[in-house]
Amino acid sequence: MDNNSVIKSQGELEIQSEAEAEAYESYVNAALEDGQTTKKSVQRNYATVLTEEDIRALMEIDIRSVSDLTSLSKAEATLLLSHLRWDVDDIREQWSAGAQIVRESVGLLELDPPSDDNEYFCGACGKSNPHKNFASVSCGHRICTRCWKSHINKIISEKPSAEWNLWLKCPVRVGLHASCPASVGRDMIEEFASREEKFNYNQYLLRTYVENRETMKWHPIRGSRCAIDLSPDSGNASVSCLRLVRFCWNCREDAHSPVDCKTAAKWLLENAVPCPTCMQSIPRNQDNSLKMKCLPCNYEFCWYCRLDWIEHLEGTGGDSYTCNFNAVSSDQSGEMSESDPNRYGDCYEDWSSNELLMQKAEANLPKLDTAIKDLSNTQLENVSQLKFILEAGLQIIECLRVLKWTYVYGYYLREDEVGKQNLLKDTQERLKNFVENLNHCLVTNLEPFRYEEEPSKDFKAFRIKLTELTSLTRNHYENVVKDIENGLASVVSEGEASGSGRNHDD
Secondary structure: OOOOOOOOOOOOOOOOOHHHHHHHHHHHHHHOOOOOOOOOOOEEOOEEEEOHHHHHHHHHHHHHHHHHHHOOOHHHHHHHHHHOOOOHHHHHHHHHHHHHHHHHHOOOOOOOOOOOOOEEEOOOOOOEEEHHHEEOOOOOOOEEHHHHHHHHHHHHHHOOHHHHHHHOEOOOEOOOOOEOOOEOOHHHHHHHOOHHHHHHHHHHHHHHHHHOOOOEEEOOOOOOOOEEEEOHHHOOOEEEOOOOOEEEOOOOOEOOOOOOHHHHHHHHHHHEEEOOOOOOEEEOOOOOOOEEEOOOOOOEEEOOOOOEHHHHHHHOOOOOOOOOOOOOOOOOOOOOOOOOHHHHHHHHHHHHHHHHHHHHHHHOHHHHHHHHHHHHOOOOOOHHHHHHHHHHHHHHHHHHHHHHHHHHHHHOOOOOOHHHHHHHHHHHHHHHHHHHHHHHHHHHHOHHHHHOOOOOOOHHHHHHHHHHHHHHHHHHHHHHHHHHHOOOOOOOOOOOHHHOOOOOOO
16 A cells, blocks of 8 residues: 555554554554564554654664774764764765764764872862762863763753754863863763753654654654654655544645645645644634634634634633634635635535544444454454454545545646546545445444354355455555546546646645
């Protein structure tokens, strides 16, 4: 499924409810192999949802690799990686070309260690200290533990994290205006930073690791502690997680396949606003009411002023139909298009109705999990053999999501692209029929088996039928996505060939 990798993970990502997590438990467990029940991420197709634990494990792999390559300590290898954007290949090339140049560029000096005198004078405060109360970085300057604690905590707490590599240096002055160029490594942070600043520094390493990798991005939900790792050959993938939040890898907005990011952004600008809390795009209510509710985070706010709904009511004297906010510009107010009211109205109605059907199908997933548990007591003991039921439910959701965006694609087709418009309508109707047949088999035909007290001879036939319907629906769904992303290239008629895909190229 090249363009629509669907990911499920049991990681640290905050989920909407325990029921949703339980609904996926059997699916996730079935995906794990060789009894790896403690694995934190599950890969399907080309993408993986990674928890902080997963990311740190990947970081450690890169740190060990650089440490082995350069014969540096792990702390020094971490310093090298953080300075050079966590690019192991680039470090390998630079190190081979000139190790000394690389060392000096990141503040890893090669000086003799200090002598073991009984006492010394701190290079920062100048006070005399016992030998046991000092520490040095690669420059060898002896600094007392009090000065190290003060220096490190001050830099981490006061300087922007983007500048830490610049300022986390040895505090000794080597001239009238110059400070020592030796860098402070992770080992010194662990030894001298406060608990809070140590946490902040480790989060900084985590963040820079993700942000410097081309195939990795943070999950778009604000407050999420997960990242998405996508292989380079996976294309323009849409990603989803346990919380049933789907987003586009490229623009990090709602998943909008088969239309491109530019077309989706244009449509959403007219019909949706970002939730002030989690930034998910929320489509406007069909009745044009001002009250909006974000399903992922349950935040309620006003369409125009974006204030919490209670604050909005207080500002308008309790009137839920007016808003005193007048500063919204016409191109960002979310007002619906008036250029072609009838055509627009039909498109928006189809788009919105499929959104509601998709939400209903998502709400049905916990019920499917309950059904799987019931059936494991009567029809099939192995829960993994019942995952075909959940896969059918997930396929219905994906088809409804794609159907929703096909109407947007159709809305932006030119009026003279009649052949494409007709083909699109036929395609939509066929996909709707597949979804309806699959949903009927899943919801209606499944129900009687839940109340059987012993294995039913008809259950095998039901399993074969639902599995085949899911496969057929998936194949048609993938073809729909492929055809539309190719601009319905199979339709070439007079006046259309030159304009195919005009609005659908990123």
